[in-house]
Amino acid sequence: MAFVKDSDVQFITQKDVMFIINFKVSQLHKTTGFDPDQCLNLLLKFGFNKKVILKTCNEQFLTALQSKTEQDEPEECYVCCLDNQIIRLDCGHSACRNCWKSYLIRKIEDGNCLIECMDPKCKLLIGKSVIDEFMDDVASYESLIINSFVKANNTITKCPDSNCLLFAKTNTAEPQTVTCTCGRIFCSSCSQDPHFPATCRQQQLWSKKCELLTPKIDDDSQQWLLEHTKECPRCLMTVEKQGGCTLMTCSNKKCRLKFCWLCRSDIATHGIYYCNSSQLKAEKARLDSRADLANFITHYNRFEHYQNSYKNIPPMISDAIESSEPLLQKAAYSYFNARKMLTNSVVFGFFLCNGEYSDKFKDFLHSLEISTDQLESSLLNYLPSQGSKRVRFELFEHHQDIEKCQKELLEFCAKGQEFEDLNGQSYRDAWKKAHAARVNNDSFSQFFSNWLFASVLILALLVFLPDFHIWLPDFSVAYGKTLGIDLRDDTSQSYLRTVFLSLVSSFVVGFFDLIG
Ligand SMILES: [Zn+2]
Ligand SMILES: [Zn+2]
Ligand SMILES: [Zn+2]
Ligand SMILES: [Zn+2]
Ligand SMILES: [Zn+2]
Ligand SMILES: [Zn+2]
Known part of the structure; x- marks a missing residue:
């Protein structure tokens, strides 16, 4: 079940996480026989997904991962031009110890956990043991590895408290509320404040929307909002119009829907250049967007009211x-x-x-x-x-x-x-679809039963009133003619055929009318 509350949660340290990572490295090492440095780099590169690694990596790729060092006699360093002890990697590129060290420190400070050789054209990835050799303090590189592991793993989350170094480890990937040893309570999936029953994604979107809109919710700015923003038709994010272009891109990173400013249709079906939707549709889009904004403001006011009660x-x-x-x-x-x-x-x-x-x-x-x-x-x-x-x-x-x-x-x-x-x-989209499907089903069955009833009635009239065809209106006679049948002709075979054809065509026309 979703929303499990405080089920088996463990709080573990950085050291424990590193232990889990090393275990993964040794497992991969056992399966593949690659050296542990290579294994770690592979894990980092492929989001710790062993299956993908086993599928993807080929020999050519592996040679790019080798990075044993070789120490040569002192000679001139290519980078700083000083006479120093030179260290050469497997790819043949070399530099003095100081140059390698400052290069690695810079890379780590920039947050790279996959570090390539110093030569810009060289794809060789430097192994952890080599990096550790150069660094006085291995912790900063390890914390990069840990971050990357935690990001890829949906059962381990860092406690969001900046003074706390613990990680919550849960048994399931289901988001849940956890209480850290330090007292901080957070969501085990997104590490934000608990937000249930809203999902992590809804909460994220909501906060972004609040950030954008709440400074402008007073009366003066509402008019501005109505004129310059529209809600993304898929995820409801508020999108601000930029310049004169009618092509809008949703500002929600996970959505990025491209839609038309005028009619709020998806560009994929709409086409980039020209909005040829009717004035009516554009007006409806404007009203919908306005309703969506009003809907947000209603919800926001309610949200604020509840939040105040919570805070007070x-x-x-x-x-x-x-x-x-x-x-x-x-x-x-x-x-x-x-x-x-x-x-x-x-x-x-x-x-x-x-x-x-x-x-x-x-x-x-x-x-x-x-x-x-x-x-x-x-x-x-x-x-x-x-x-x-x-x-x-x-x-x-x-x-x-x-x-x-x-x-x-x-x-x-x-x-x-x-x-x-x-x-x-988003839910909203899905509900809309589920709802629409149900509506379609309902109206179809209604149409079908009406049609069936009418057919039975007409057939009964034909059977019991042999002269019925005389009462047929002129247009159906004309219609019969286009099909090559004379309805006023008294042969029963002819009008049974006609009736059959008109019933089928009325069904087809009615059906397309219904779905169109
Ligand atoms: Zn140097
Ligand atoms: Zn190289
Ligand atoms: Zn904590
Ligand atoms: Zn969450
Ligand atoms: Zn969107
Ligand atoms: Zn349009």
Whole structure:
């Protein structure tokens, strides 16, 4: 299930991570027989994906990875022109120790964990053992390796606290809330503050949107926003118009949809040069975009409201989190979580399309809000005097209530996550599609049953009223003529054929009308 909470999480040090990396190196070494330096460089180059490495690497590539050093007698260095002890790599390129060292330090400071030979044309990758030989302090290069490993690994995340050097190691790749030994609480996947039920991607997009829009939400700037920005039709990111060009590119790095400023259609189907959509469609696009912006502002106001409640939790309740009384401590903790979850739910809700699912979502959210308020008042009732038995029971009940509400909300939202896997599109897009497919199905079955009913009726009339064809309107007679059939001719074979043909063509025409 998604949104697992604090399941088996371990907090490990940099040394432990390095140990895991070395284990991977030795595994690859065992399978391939390449030397450990090569193995590490291969792992770094291919995102620690052993399968890809085994598929990709060929001998030519491997020779580019060799980097044993050879020490020669002192002679003039090609780089600094001083007489020094020269160190030559396998590729034949050489320099003095000082030159290699300053080159490597510069590369490491720039954040490169794959370091090529100093010669700009040489593709040789320098191995870790060679780099370690030159460096006084191996930690800085190791932390680059660790960063690259953590980035590629979705079960290990660095604690975002700048003073903390620990990593959270989880059993699953599912994002979850983890609490570090240092006290920092974060998402195990994106290492941001917990944002569930919103997904990592939604949260990221939402923050970016807030950054861009919130300084401009006052009345004066709203007009400016309406005139100069439109929402990306795929991911809802706000995109600012640049110059006179109508070709827009979504500013969300993961989306980058190119769309037409006038009609908000995908350029892939629209064509780059000229917008030939009708005035009506362009006007609709403008209104849609305006509605999307208004929708964001509504959600943002709600978000801010919840966030304020979260930030201004009564001090009495925040103190209770440290309480030694288990019920009180748990209730206060749940209350905190619930306030945070209400805030995050607004983000999740923003990305939903209107429909059945979003209505249900609002119901869940509403019950969470009610339980949160109830828990707050029973906490405030209980706290000053540790209350009577009745007050204590009330607190117990409301605590149970809120746990249930939170669990239900998370489970409900996790169900919606399945939709995110569809081609990696946003929920909104996927819901729209799922909804559209359902609408199409419904109207098709309705059309089909109407058509069937009409056909049966006409056939029945033909069977029971032999003179029925006389009543056929003139245009159908004309239509019959184009098919080479005279409807006024009394042979039954002729009009049965005609009726059959008209039924088939009415079906075809009706069907294309429906989907077009
Ligand atoms: Zn030199
Ligand atoms: Zn070289
Ligand atoms: Zn920490
Ligand atoms: Zn996350
Ligand atoms: Zn986009
Ligand atoms: Zn257009």
